[in-house]
Each structure stands twice: as C-alpha cells, then as structure tokens.
Amino acid sequence: MTKSRHIDALEKGEISFSRDRSDPRLKLEQYIAMQVKSKRTEQGLKITDVARIAGLSQGMVSKIENAQVSTSLDTLSRLCDAIGLPISQLFSNYDRPTGSAQMTKSGEGMEVVRRGTEKGHTYQLLNTQRGKKSSYEPFLITMDDASEVFPTFSHPGQEFIYILKGQILYRHGNQLYDMGPGDSLAFDAEVPHGPEELREVPLQLLSFILYDDR
Structure with a gap:
C-alpha cells in the first residue's frame, strides 16, 4: 500500500x-x-x-x-x-522490504585453506552467498613473508581485489600490475593470476570472487 x-x-x-x-x-x-x-x-x-x-x-x-x-x-x-x-x-517506511544482510565482525571470519596457502599466507572467508543465478565469496587475505613463492591460480568466475595495506606486484595472464593501498583490480579468474612479488609486507587485500551459476 x-x-x-x-x-x-x-x-x-x-x-x-x-x-x-x-x-x-x-x-x-x-x-x-x-x-x-x-x-x-x-x-x-x-x-x-x-x-x-x-x-x-x-x-x-x-x-x-x-x-x-x-x-x-x-x-x-x-x-x-x-x-x-x-x-x-x-507510514513512509512500512512497505520497505525487511533487510537480510549478513554481518561478520572483525576477526570472526572463518580461516580456510586454499591451494598455495603457506605459513604467513592466510585466507579468511568473510561470508558466502548463494543465489539462484550467482554466488560470491569474499576473502580477507594476509601475506607477511616477502620471500614466499606463490603459485598461479585459475578458477571459474570473476574476481575483484582491493589492496588495504602493503605493496604487491600482481600478475594476470602476461600483464603485471604494481599495486598499493587503495588500488583495485577486476579480472576474469579463469586467466592464470596471483602475486608475483611482495614489495612491502605485511600485505592485506580483499578478494571478491563472483561465480555465475546460470
């Protein structure tokens, strides 16, 4: 009404x-x-x-x-x-849909192990959402070992990363991107990608992976 x-x-x-x-x-x-x-x-x-x-x-x-x-x-x-x-x-807000947001408090994300995870390289799953047409996973990734050798990753979906602190040289396919706090990168996750070099640690970034389930 x-x-x-x-x-x-x-x-x-x-x-x-x-x-x-x-x-x-x-x-x-x-x-x-x-x-x-x-x-x-x-x-x-x-x-x-x-x-x-x-x-x-x-x-x-x-x-x-x-x-x-x-x-x-x-x-x-x-x-x-x-x-x-x-x-x-x-009555201005009576018919407004009820919110259903999922909040994860600082430090309460579930730590997960992914391929390439080593000492000093952690993935914290902040949440997960499954829908009829798409799903996504947001990660808080922390790296503090500048000498670590990283594998490349390739998986379905689109990925977006946002650098919170530190400096990194990030590879996507044949391209290298020099990234620092506030920089972001969006890309096709099926193309091999991953950290090429940690230039300033500790490094912390947010990664959002969107999967298309259609």
Whole structure:
C-alpha cells in the first residue's frame, strides 16, 4: 500500500492487524508502536506528557506503544500531533522490504585453506552467498613473508581485489600490475593470476570472487 492508501484504509477500518506469521514484515500495529515510541523518546517526552497533549488516557498511549491495541485514525492523528510526527511520515517506511544482510565482525571470519596457502599466507572467508543465478565469496587475505613463492591460480568466475595495506606486484595472464593501498583490480579468474612479488609486507587485500551459476 502507498501512504495515502494506508491512511484511507485506517479511516474506513479496512486494515486487519492479523498478518500471516510467515510474513517477515512487522504487523501494522507493531510498526506503529515502534515508530511512535521512537519519536516520543527522541522528543524527550514521557507517556504522561503525550497523553495530556493528545487528550488521551495514559493507558491508551501505553497500549499503542506496546502494540496491544488497534486504533482509529482520529486517535492516531492526535497522538502523532502530540509527538510531532506527521501522520503521512508515519507510514513512509512500512512497505520497505525487511533487510537480510549478513554481518561478520572483525576477526570472526572463518580461516580456510586454499591451494598455495603457506605459513604467513592466510585466507579468511568473510561470508558466502548463494543465489539462484550467482554466488560470491569474499576473502580477507594476509601475506607477511616477502620471500614466499606463490603459485598461479585459475578458477571459474570473476574476481575483484582491493589492496588495504602493503605493496604487491600482481600478475594476470602476461600483464603485471604494481599495486598499493587503495588500488583495485577486476579480472576474469579463469586467466592464470596471483602475486608475483611482495614489495612491502605485511600485505592485506580483499578478494571478491563472483561465480555465475546460470
């Protein structure tokens, strides 16, 4: 629903607060409760203050904030006026999709062993994502042995690397790239690639490998 349709439906009493439990979005009364309480506390108002300004009982305001009651448009309008929240703004984010991001805290990525991994050369898998058409793997790679001899890699997909610290001479096919902090490189991962020379250690880089599953 758009904002105007939400308000019109409230006025006509057409909105049902019983949403399918499988729906990841908040129920409407839960969403209203969250928005009202957040705005009230942001304004530094107590429930008693809001009740007095809006001409409502403290019990009603408390029930609305705890998603224990549905309310009429008139009551909701008075409550929004009391806390300085335009009623049109109240519904502005209601139909926004629920986020499903995956966060990995610093140092909590899973250390993995890949071909060519030696002492002083670690891969930390930060996350993994599998989709219908593509999947990706992001790695935090650390190298601190400048004398290490590295193999070349070749695998399906597209790869993107971003240098965080250190200096490296990186090979892709017959081309060599002198890279430092802030430099990035995107390439076809089926072409042989890998570190040619570590010029300043410790070296740390982010590597994103995108696989096409279509």
